[in-house]
Structure formats: C-alpha cells, structure tokens
Amino acid sequence: MSALALTATDGSARTGTLRTAHGEVRLPAFMPVGTHAAVKAVHPAEVRACGADILLCNAYHLALRPGADLIDRLGGLQELMRWDGPILTDSGGYQLVSLDGVASIDDEGATFVSPYDGSRLRVTPEEAVALQARLGADVIMCLDHPVAYGAAAAVAAEATERTHRWAERCRRAHPGRDRHLLFGIAQGGFDATERRRSAEVVAGLDFDGVAIGGLALGEPPPVMEAMARAALERIPGGVPRYVMGLGTDAELLAMVGAGVDMFDCVLPTRLARNGTALTCGGRLSLRRAAHRDDLRPLEAGCPCPACAGGFSRAYLRHLFAAGEILAHRLLSLHNLTHLGGLMVGARTAIACGRFAGYRREVLAGLAGGPDSLPAAAVAEARTLGYTPAP
Ligand SMILES: [Zn+2]
Structure with a gap:
C-alpha cells in the first residue's frame, strides 16, 4: 500500500x-x-x-x-x-x-x-x-x-x-x-x-x-x-x-x-546565523544600520518566539553585534516558523482550490519589501490559516 x-x-x-x-x-x-x-x-x-x-x-x-x-x-x-x-x-x-x-x-x-x-x-x-x-x-x-x-x-x-x-x-x-x-x-x-x-x-x-x-x-x-x-x-x-x-x-x-x-x-537556519530573517516581504538583514534603533519585531503578526515574544530588531541586531547565541536561536525560530507558515498556507490554499492565488499573493508580498502591506496581509493569512479571497 x-x-x-x-x-x-x-x-x-x-x-x-x-x-x-x-x-x-x-x-x-x-x-x-x-x-x-x-x-x-x-x-x-x-x-x-x-x-x-x-x-x-x-x-x-x-x-x-x-x-x-x-x-x-x-x-x-x-x-x-x-x-x-x-x-x-x-x-x-x-x-x-x-x-x-x-x-x-x-x-x-x-x-x-x-x-x-x-x-x-x-x-x-x-x-x-x-x-x-x-x-x-x-x-x-x-x-x-x-x-x-x-x-x-x-x-x-x-x-x-x-x-x-x-x-x-x-x-x-x-x-x-x-x-x-x-x-x-x-x-x-x-x-x-x-x-x-x-x-x-x-x-x-x-x-x-x-x-x-x-x-x-x-x-x-x-x-x-x-x-x-x-x-x-x-x-x-x-x-x-x-x-x-x-x-x-x-x-x-x-x-x-x-x-x-x-x-x-539548510537555508532558514544558515541565514539565521548570518543575521538574516525570512519575511513575507523578502529578506531582512539585521546587519543594516537602519535597524539600530528599530523597535519593531522582525515581522508584524508572526507567531514565533522572537516576534510574539516582543524582541525588537534593535535588540536582535545588538545581540548579533555582541556575538550572543540567543540571536541565532531567535532568528532560527523565526525563519523555521516562516517556512512552516508558508507550507500551512500552501496546504490550506490547495484544499480550498486557491493555490494559484495564494502563490501570487506570496510573490507580490516578497516583491514589496519587509514592511509592505501585502506582506503583512500574507503573514496574517498564514498565522490564521489561509482564507480564500472572494
Ligand atoms: Zn517571527
């Protein structure tokens, strides 16, 4: 069988x-x-x-x-x-x-x-x-x-x-x-x-x-x-x-x-150790100086222990600069949650007969940048389980 x-x-x-x-x-x-x-x-x-x-x-x-x-x-x-x-x-x-x-x-x-x-x-x-x-x-x-x-x-x-x-x-x-x-x-x-x-x-x-x-x-x-x-x-x-x-x-x-x-x-964990977060708006590098005083989470709406736990980009960036392994852990958890969510979204969309639309939304989000509105919508859809558009 x-x-x-x-x-x-x-x-x-x-x-x-x-x-x-x-x-x-x-x-x-x-x-x-x-x-x-x-x-x-x-x-x-x-x-x-x-x-x-x-x-x-x-x-x-x-x-x-x-x-x-x-x-x-x-x-x-x-x-x-x-x-x-x-x-x-x-x-x-x-x-x-x-x-x-x-x-x-x-x-x-x-x-x-x-x-x-x-x-x-x-x-x-x-x-x-x-x-x-x-x-x-x-x-x-x-x-x-x-x-x-x-x-x-x-x-x-x-x-x-x-x-x-x-x-x-x-x-x-x-x-x-x-x-x-x-x-x-x-x-x-x-x-x-x-x-x-x-x-x-x-x-x-x-x-x-x-x-x-x-x-x-x-x-x-x-x-x-x-x-x-x-x-x-x-x-x-x-x-x-x-x-x-x-x-x-x-x-x-x-x-x-x-x-x-x-x-x-190995991408999600390898990128995490390099200070890069996978988000619905594409990759976010904590090495960028712009995140030095950035109090936002890696991604709004993400249920991972880093984002839901209230850890800011500024703090995570500091942890990387200081060589603290907590940064590796938190980014790994975020990146694995991101890909887990991508698969949840795909499975739900296929079951609803809406996979092509889901894929289009994800690609549009990736093109929009880490803090774009479509990306935030895709992130939320994944967390809640994907709901088909009318
Ligand atoms: Zn997260």
Whole structure:
C-alpha cells in the first residue's frame, strides 16, 4: 500500500499525508535540516512548534561521528535526539559533490575520507541502505551520484547511469514499505531529456517515493526549475515526490505548484546565523544600520518566539553585534516558523482550490519589501490559516 494519501489537488499541486512509522507528515512539507542530529540551536519541541512534522539528518556525517553502531546501541536517532516524529536520512550522495577531493567513486560504491580523523568510510549502495536503517530512519534515501552544474555531458551521463545501477541495488537490498520507506533518487545532470529518462528509470523501480536530486548545485534558478519540471513529467501521481536542497519561498511554491510534496534546505537556519530573517516581504538583514534603533519585531503578526515574544530588531541586531547565541536561536525560530507558515498556507490554499492565488499573493508580498502591506496581509493569512479571497 502506498504511504501517500492525497486529500485534495489543485491543478498539479496536491495536499495530503505521508504515513511513516513515527506518524504522518502533512504534505507539502518542508523538512528542517539536522545534519549532525540537531537542528542548530533549536530544541526538538521548538522545531515541532515551528510547524515541522519531519526532520532530515545526514547519514554520512552521523556514520563518521558518532557512528551508526553507537547510535543503534543508544536506541536510534529518535530516542537519542528526543524527537518523536519521522526522520529522513540523506545517503551521502550530495557529499560526493560538496566534498570534492575527500571522496572517490567507482562502480562498486563511494569512499569518503573523514574530515574529523582522516579515517576512510567505504559505502556501497547496499551499505548505505543498511546504515540508514540502523540509524532508525523512517525514510531512507538511495545512494546516488549527482554532478555539479557545468560538468561535461559525458560525466553527467556516466553519473546518471551509475545512479540507476545503484538504485537497482538499493531496491534489491531493501524491501521498503515497512518501518523504513525507501525513496529512489533521479539524476540526469542539466539536460531535460536526461532528467526525464532518469525519472522514468527510477520511478520504474517501484520505490516508496521518488526524489529529484542533483539540483541547487550552482545552476541559475530557471535551469533548476526546468530540470525539476522535466523529471516530474515522468513520476506517477501516486508516488511521493521530493526535490532535494530547495530553497527559497519562490522556489518552494513553484515546485508545490508543479506537484512536489517534500523539500529540505539548510537555508532558514544558515541565514539565521548570518543575521538574516525570512519575511513575507523578502529578506531582512539585521546587519543594516537602519535597524539600530528599530523597535519593531522582525515581522508584524508572526507567531514565533522572537516576534510574539516582543524582541525588537534593535535588540536582535545588538545581540548579533555582541556575538550572543540567543540571536541565532531567535532568528532560527523565526525563519523555521516562516517556512512552516508558508507550507500551512500552501496546504490550506490547495484544499480550498486557491493555490494559484495564494502563490501570487506570496510573490507580490516578497516583491514589496519587509514592511509592505501585502506582506503583512500574507503573514496574517498564514498565522490564521489561509482564507480564500472572494
Ligand atoms: Zn517571527
């Protein structure tokens, strides 16, 4: 039985739930990233309160430190992290691109050199799946081989073929549809025909879900969107669809409109640590001198602990200047609440058959600046649950 239960569609956009061993995930869903088994500076209960149903952890990093066997002995990721919801683990394929020079690839698998102690970690497709199961992941990702934007066509084609062979081996190694769902990853470089072909091959392997990988690797946003749309053409509607590594509000809503169900990105917490708040009127940088005596909250109407708690931009700016980690915490909570609200708005709008209008309002708000009237209206709509315009 499929783990996906759709409750409404609006054009290509859809809403519903993904069933996992640790509960249901409301779709479309944004997954905060907890690379090392923690969403940086945020308590799990706070992550939940920001609207997240599911987290992403990185199997590659956790296998190196503290090690899968230790995590298994300590009761698994959920027990260790005190997070009682679902967890999706990334296989390590992304690190084959991002850690250029510390990983080598052959047809049998990948070899990583630990940045912590220089030791070697050998991962085959079968071992990647077993490793994630040992960590206790609800959603296991196949080992894949992405390529950076600008890679030669022959290099991308070879990586895509390898990804397909590895997907078959992962599929044989793990039955899926049990405690651990198994998602395949489609690649195809930056060629639309290859993207379609890869999505068709991977979708044909009958995974519990299909991810589109190898995007957000330096390509311009229109290329990213075109590649994702090409792949989506070949992923059947009854299969959960996940685009890895996105993104901005505009990217997320473009992809929700194209029928994508799941996303992950380090952006909200990384921006928070740089003093940047995501708002319905676009990004707000606390580094700007204009906020030195600005007593307004980051965003009027935002229910997060920073805004609802009465913390001013002036105070937060001061905390950043003083290097106080409370600033990182409060901005992370705000940014995660912002993306949680974006998804609440999307789900509600799809259920009301008003997704196109919702997307237009969000984009108009983003164009208006952090304190514009449309942005304030969008923020309020998200807090209350989106009400369709007449
Ligand atoms: Zn806020």
